[in-house]
Amino acid sequence: MSGAERETADDAAAPVVPAPWLPRGLADAVAAAGERLARLGVRAGERVVLDTPTRARWAVLPYLLAADRLGAASLLADAGWTGRERDAVLADAAPHHVVGTDGRAATADGGARTPGLFLLPTTSGSTGVPTVLARDRRSWRIGFDILGALPGPVLVPGPPSSTLYLFGALHALHHGLGLVTRGRLDPTDLPDGGSVHLVPAQLTALLDERRRRPGGPAPRVVVCGGAHVAPGMRERVARLLPGTTLLEYYGSAEHSLIATRRDDGPLRPVEDVHLTVRDGVLWVDSPQSVHGRFTRGALVPAGPGPTTVGDRAELTDDGGLTVLGRAATTISSGGTLVAAEEVEQVLRGVAGVGDVVVAGTPHASLGMVVTAVVEARDGVPDRRALRAAARAGLSPAKRPRRWLVTRALPRLGSGKPARAAVDAALRDGTLDAVPLGGPE
Missing domain, CATH: 3.40.50 (Rossmann fold)
Incomplete structure (x- = not known):
């Protein structure tokens, strides 16, 4: 240039x-x-x-x-x-x-x-009604340069109304890369030697297809955002796509790119993004942050300094970041605060699991009980494997006590599970799901 x-x-x-x-x-x-x-x-x-x-x-x-x-x-x-x-x-x-x-x-x-x-851009609406945000060009250009050029062509298989996919498309154009857009992921569209932007559920589907039909086109880079990629899934990428780099990022509609991870490296803040944790909640000071949000046609400025979307997190001594999930999705069960996303991360790597949403449902003595709603892929997931993963990755108070299985979770346009819809359907008993195996 x-x-x-x-x-x-x-x-x-x-x-x-x-x-x-x-x-x-x-x-x-x-x-x-x-x-x-x-x-x-x-x-x-x-x-x-x-x-x-x-x-x-x-x-x-x-x-x-x-x-x-x-x-x-x-x-x-x-x-x-x-x-x-x-x-x-x-x-x-x-x-x-x-x-x-x-x-x-x-x-x-x-x-x-x-x-x-x-x-x-609008927030995903996964936990409620979408919020309208205000973004200028410079904030995304910074992100384009931070992510850097990827191998082309670039496949973006999701709706542009999701900032995850729109960012991927504009990033490719910014770097002069060939762009292929689709409404959904079809493994036959994968650019051999190129790049693809995915959410974890799509990555699971891609890996399942690769297991069933080895060979065929393989991207050099998979960019995955929208939710944490569990260690088990990263291991599957290394095994089934040995020549592919997994580039994971953590971000939000409000702050754009916050931290990135390549393959099994640590999740680290990107350039010029400064993070602090106050009372367990992550605050972000970034030049990529939005100007504010619109309410009834009026722009309400975000104001200077750090802001938060309510994610719970920990910072390691060497500058690494561990994201524990949104405070709004934290479940209080028997006096223990359980981050729904932390439980989901552990369960997503189990064979036969397409995706999972963890929620709290009422319990007479515990207040709320940790409930896993598992989306099945290729039959019914093995409950013993799910429980074994929970025992290996979670302390006893965080393990699901109630297990449900569904053929398809309700989803947002971005492909992410519609958490608010799952919560509402659990409350009113209309969720299309059945118990997975017998009682605990």
């Missing part, structure tokens, strides 16, 4: 991916989308909600890049939102335009414009 190009990229007003860096077909699509947005009256500083049909979600990418060139901030609607979630998001974002890639469009009085923003 020339010095002039780098100077342009570092200009806060320049598009997040300058036009000369785009492949010809995408550049033409961005130009056409820009013409349509201009005809609709989209102006700098305005907020635009972009809608796409479920069958063609990545048709939104040219519109996002075109809106960015006009100086507008985009919110990519999630086709998986409930009506209540969509209404809440639109009420907080108060968009000036709602534009569908299928030809629909509507204009509204969105109130005050908010210049300088390029993206309005």
Whole structure:
């Protein structure tokens, strides 16, 4: 990249991916989308909600890049939102335009414009209604450079409404890599010698397919985010994909990249990110942090200094990071605080487990009992293997006492389990799950 190009990229007003860096077909699509947005009256500083049909979600990418060139901030609607979630998001974002890639469009009085923003990401909604955040271009460019160039081409198999997949796509374009986008993971799409962005459930599916059908295309790098990768899964990657590097990262919609790990190395904070732990809760001071969040059309600034999303964590003496899970998902069982994510990490590595959600369910004497809802893959998981993993990886008070199995967990558009939906279904008895084996 020339010095002039780098100077342009570092200009806060320049598009997040300058036009000369785009492949010809995408550049033409961005130009056409820009013409349509201009005809609709989209102006700098305005907020635009972009809608796409479920069958063609990545048709939104040219519109996002075109809106960015006009100086507008985009919110990519999630086709998986409930009506209540969509209404809440639109009420907080108060968009000036709602534009569908299928030809629909509507204009509204969105109130005050908010210049300088390029993206309005939403929190995943895994534990409640999504929150609308405000991000500028510079915060993601920093992340692009921290993650560095990957081997191309790059496969991004998930919806762009999830920042995990959108970041992967824009990162590839930023580094001039070939980009392949899909709505879901199909192992036949894997770029031999390239890279792929996944969440742990997709990585499990990829490894299961590799076990059943050895050989075939294999990526040089698997980038995995969205949840912790258990040691057992890292071991499976090393065994089934021996020539593949596993690049795991921990981040959030609010802070972008926080820490990374390669293969079996420790999870460490990335450059210029400063971490502190107060009363067991992680606080993050990062140049990648969002500006704030929108409430009823008003931008509420995040303020200077460290912020937190409520993750519980520990810092080691040598600077390593151990993430224990969101405080909001902590289960109080018999006087012991149990991090749901910690239990999930241990159980995800068991053969036959596609994914797992751990929740608390009422108990007469313990208050709450640790309950594991296991998504089966290739038949029913072995309960003895699950219990053995729990004994090996968890103290007695943290081990599940109630085991349920389901064919499919409810999921968000990103592919992550919908934790709030599981909790609600457990409370009202509507979860499509059955007991796994006999009682404890």
